[in-house]
Amino acid sequence: MTENTSLKAQNGPYFGEYGGRFVPESLIAALDELEATYEIAKTDPTFIKELDELNKNYVGRPSIITEVPKFAALAGDIRVFLKREDLNHTGSHKINNVIGQALLTKRMGKTRIIAETGAGQHGVASATAAALFGLECVVYMGEVDTERQALNVARMKLLGAEVIPVTTGSRTLKDAINEALRDWVTNVDNTHYLLGTVAGPHPFPTMVRDFHSVIGTEAREQMLVDYGFLPDVVAACVGGGSNAIGLFHAFLDDDAVKLWGFEAAGEGMNTLKHAATLSKGKVGVLHGAKSYLLQDEDGQTVESHSISAGLDYPGVGPEHSWLKDLNRAQYFGISDDEAMQALKALSQTEGIIPAIETAHALAGVIKHGSELPSGSSILLNLSGRGDKDMETVGKYFGFLGNKK
Amino acid sequence: MSTQTVLTDLATRGEDALVGYFPAGYPTSADSIEACVAMCEAGIDVLELGVPYSDPVMDGLVIQVATELALANGFKLSNFFETLKAITSRVSTPVLVMSYWNPILQYGVRRFAEDLKAAGATGLITPDLIPDEAGEWLKISDELNLDRVFLATPSSSTKRLEQVASVSRGFIYAVSTMGITGAREDLDAKARAVVAGVKATGTKVPVCVGIGISSSDQVNEVNSYADGAIVGSVFIKAYRDGGIEKLRNVVQELKAGN
Numbered sequence: 001m002t003e004n005t006s007l008k009a010q011n012g013p014y015f016g017e018y019g020g021r022f023v024p025e026s027l028i029a030a031l032d033e034l035e036a037t038y039e040i041a042k043t044d045p046t047f048i049k050e051l052d053e054l055n056k057n058y059v060g061r062p063s064i065i066t067e068v069p070k071f072a073a074l075a076g077d078i079r080v081f082l083k084r085e086d087l088n089h090t091g092s093h094k095i096n097n098v099i100g101q102a103l104l105t106k107r108m109g110k111t112r113i114i115a116e117t118g119a120g121q122h123g124v125a126s127a128t129a130a131a132l133f134g135l136e137c138v139v140y141m142g143e144v145d146t147e148r149q150a151l152n153v154a155r156m157k158l159l160g161a162e163v164i165p166v167t168t169g170s171r172t173l174k175d176a177i178n179e180a181l182r183d184w185v186t187n188v189d190n191t192h193y194l195l196g197t198v199a200g201p202h203p204f205p206t207m208v209r210d211f212h213s214v215i216g217t218e219a220r221e222q223m224l225v226d227y228g229f230l231p232d233v234v235a236a237c238v239g240g241g242s243n244a245i246g247l248f249h250a251f252l253d254d255d256a257v258k259l260w261g262f263e264a265a266g267e268g269m270n271t272l273k274h275a276a277t278l279s280k281g282k283v284g285v286l287h288g289a290k291s292y293l294l295q296d297e298d299g300q301t302v303e304s305h306s307i308s309a310g311l312d313y314p315g316v317g318p319e320h321s322w323l324k325d326l327n328r329a330q331y332f333g334i335s336d337d338e339a340m341q342a343l344k345a346l347s348q349t350e351g352i353i354p355a356i357e358t359a360h361a362l363a364g365v366i367k368h369g370s371e372l373p374s375g376s377s378i379l380l381n382l383s384g385r386g387d388k389d390m391e392t393v394g395k396y397f398g399f400l401g402n403k404k
Numbered sequence: 405m406s407t408q409t410v411l412t413d414l415a416t417r418g419e420d421a422l423v424g425y426f427p428a429g430y431p432t433s434a435d436s437i438e439a440c441v442a443m444c445e446a447g448i449d450v451l452e453l454g455v456p457y458s459d460p461v462m463d464g465l466v467i468q469v470a471t472e473l474a475l476a477n478g479f480k481l482s483n484f485f486e487t488l489k490a491i492t493s494r495v496s497t498p499v500l501v502m503s504y505w506n507p508i509l510q511y512g513v514r515r516f517a518e519d520l521k522a523a524g525a526t527g528l529i530t531p532d533l534i535p536d537e538a539g540e541w542l543k544i545s546d547e548l549n550l551d552r553v554f555l556a557t558p559s560s561s562t563k564r565l566e567q568v569a570s571v572s573r574g575f576i577y578a579v580s581t582m583g584i585t586g587a588r589e590d591l592d593a594k595a596r597a598v599v600a601g602v603k604a605t606g607t608k609v610p611v612c613v614g615i616g617i618s619s620s621d622q623v624n625e626v627n628s629y630a631d632g633a634i635v636g637s638v639f640i641k642a643y644r645d646g647g648i649e650k651l652r653n654v655v656q657e658l659k660a661g662n
Binding site for chain 2: 285
């Protein structure tokens with residue numbers, strides 16, 4: 001590819017017509033400061049060295065790749081490779097971005113971070129970084145999610161963070177972001193909003209992607225060095241889209257590599273109870289960026305539904321909307337039940353318990369892997385581990401009695 | 405009369421200006437019409453009619469709760485313009501529409517602007533649209549000669565204040581403090597600095613101060629250095645707690661400082 005057509009080189013604020021800064025004027029100075037700080041930091045050898053060392057000695061990077069032949073057999077005659085982000089410190093990919101932004105927070109001289117969280121993984125990662133760097137930390141979490149992810153609430157509190165249940169709106173991730181934005185507007189002088197996904201106003205979609213791009217950069221290299229080829233498909237689950245873009249980014253200019261994103265279809269793509277933003281949404285503005293979103297004809301955000309708190313979001317990062325329109329990536333819906341069956345399948349065939357979010361990508365591989373020619377290979381981002389989900393899983397499969 | 409003329413005339417006469425916010429459809433469309441007409445009759449100088457939205461990031465709890473109720477009670481853009489027209493046909497007060505950007509985007513920016521004008525409003529206040537992202541709206545509002553109110557804040561750079569001043573029409577919405585809507589006892593001294601910053605650009609567009617204003621003393625104080633005070637949450641609380649009568653009384657009380 002020539003430099004002009006490189007998809008990898010796209011750095012915002014716009015991805016095609018998507019992205020931008022649709023936020024109150026009150027936040028513009030903070031976004032400008034963040035962008036300027038990040039632009040300097042990302043080429044500053046001191047910053048790069050510090051980030052690399054933390055990734056190596058605190059997060060545990062590089063994460064390994066595990067081939068899972070027994071699981072792959074469920075999808076046909078293909079090979080499946082897992083990029084093991086579940087083995088990172090705190091148990092998911094979320095820590096990659098959090099460490100980067102926490103370093104930027106220190107650079108900006110701010111002393112307090114706020115974060116939104118759905119599944120609690122980003123909240124836990126943020127609380128972890130706050131403890132490590134000595135920052136005050138407040139995490140906004142929808143009241144519904146504090147109930148279904150109670151263990152992560154306990155983890156955040158143990159780490160010294162304050163967890164504020166959000167009781168307005170649908171009481172899930174979308175409303176947690178609203179509340180975090182309100183806090184940020186009010187306390188922007190000393191506070192950094194440590195946004196946990198590739199959504200939000202510029203520079204977040206680009207910056208968060210960059211901090212997660214280590215996933216794909218490592219994985220691409222590992223595939224070439226350890227196996228001698230690039231995968232035919234790279235796959236990931238998509239809520240806001242951070243783990244997916246983290247894996248996809250290194251492969252954007254490898255035209256032969258297909259990109260598959262799997263959204264939460266909840267109770268089904270033909271019901272109203274899903275979170276399949278790219279498949280079923282329309283273009284609009286939410287949380288500071290233009291992108292696909294689930295909305296009614298008046299532009300009111302529609303509540304999303306998913307068994308997975310981390311995918312239960314009616315928006316998606318603008319770069320995914322752009323990749324969809326370009327047909328560079330394909331996005332599919334995976335129902336609650338398909339995800340839960342895949343979660344069980346990976347656990348029982350390979351002894352790896354994935355997060356419910358991640359299980360959507362695993363189900364997608366089972367569902368669509370058989371469409372690939374014999375001998376094809378899929379690299380999947382195993383974005384998080386399932387420990388946090390044991391209550392939901394236990395209830396779903398009747399391991400905790402007969403409740404479903 | 406245009407918004408700007410109303411505010412400028414008041415300033416010339418040395419009178420305080422009061423801009424009042426109320427959400428359409430709260431608690432129902434019919435109720436909101438009566439409430440808005442009562443506010444105008446009781447003395448507000450400019451009415452800011454809000455479009456309820458599912459994700460109002462600039463609003464505090466009082467307005468959030470009110471607009472959530474309006475949506476739960478069936479507020480739709482399809483009948484918003486009838487509500488607007490019912491108000492403008494009964495009052496001579498300039499009426500601006502305050503809306504987050506996505507409802508306008510989905511309705512169609514041009515269609516929204518044309519319907520708004522046809523229903524007798526003078527323009528739009530856009531809390532989550534900065535001039536940098538407003539290309540289509542700037543063009544259409546020029547064509548239709550509509551007011552467009554952008555925000556100026558304590559953190560805005562001189563360059564950004566100049567940009568806001570150069571594209572705003574009707575008035576400029578100076579955010580009094582860093583924060584979201586809702587009454588605060590001590591009005592931030594930052595308000596004076598924002599207004600001074602905007603005035604220093606040499607703009608002739610009036611500057612009104614909003615966020616945190618709840619008493620007649622504050623309305624007075626703000627009007628000593630700005631061209632108007634914007635009040636919202638206090639009016640909603642008044643209506644919530646005491647209906648039209650209480651709302652009317654609070655408007656008169658805030659206006660009475662004159």
